[in-house]
Amino acid sequence: MAVVKKHNGEGGTTEGMFLHRYSGGGTSQFEFPGGDPHDYIGDTFAMTVSVELAAVVADRISEGPREILKFKVIDSAPPKFVAKANGEDPDQTSIDELDDAPAGGNYGDYEPPSDDPDAAPGEDAPGEFGPPFSA
Numbered sequence: 001m002a003v004v005k006k007h008n009g010e011g012g013t014t015e016g017m018f019l020h021r022y023s024g025g026g027t028s029q030f031e032f033p034g035g036d037p038h039d040y041i042g043d044t045f046a047m048t049v050s051v052e053l054a055a056v057v058a059d060r061i062s063e064g065p066r067e068i069l070k071f072k073v074i075d076s077a078p079p080k081f082v083a084k085a086n087g088e089d090p091d092q093t094s095i096d097e098l099d100d101a102p103a104g105g106n107y108g109d110y111e112p113p114s115d116d117p118d119a120a121p122g123e124d125a126p127g128e129f130g131p132p133f134s135a
Contacts, residue, residue: 019068022051026076033078042085050075 026049034040051071059066083089 017066018056019066021068021070022073023054023070024072024074026050026073028075030078034081040081044082044085045079046082047079048077049073 032040050073052074053069054072055070057068057070059068
């Protein structure tokens with residue numbers, strides 16, 4: 001538990017601060033979204049759970065008093081993957097994959113100017129941006 005020695009330059013306490021503890025589990029069963037869960041041990045997931053506050057326990061440790069909120073998990077939703085344990089981002093595109101991208105790329109409804117030096121004016125020739133300004 002953190003020891004609070006200063007708060008806004010003055011003495012501080014842990015009053016109003018609580019540790020959380022969880023027990024129990026939901027009654028619904030779900031398929032694991034990634035296949036075999038043994039392959040994901042150590043990875044981080046986000047879950048939505050419904051809990052019931054089961055107890056508030058007062059405790060004293062060497063740093064001082066603390067209170068612990070004990071929650072009982074009564075239901076949960078399937079987990080959503082957050083991060084690999086080894087720090088790899090599975091959604092990150094490898095720089096090697098960029099070389100394999102099709103020429104021209106996907107620009108949506110934008111069409112880049114032509115690189116054809118023989119293009120006629122008005123056909124997106126390099127350096128041709130339309131009629132010159134006049135005063």
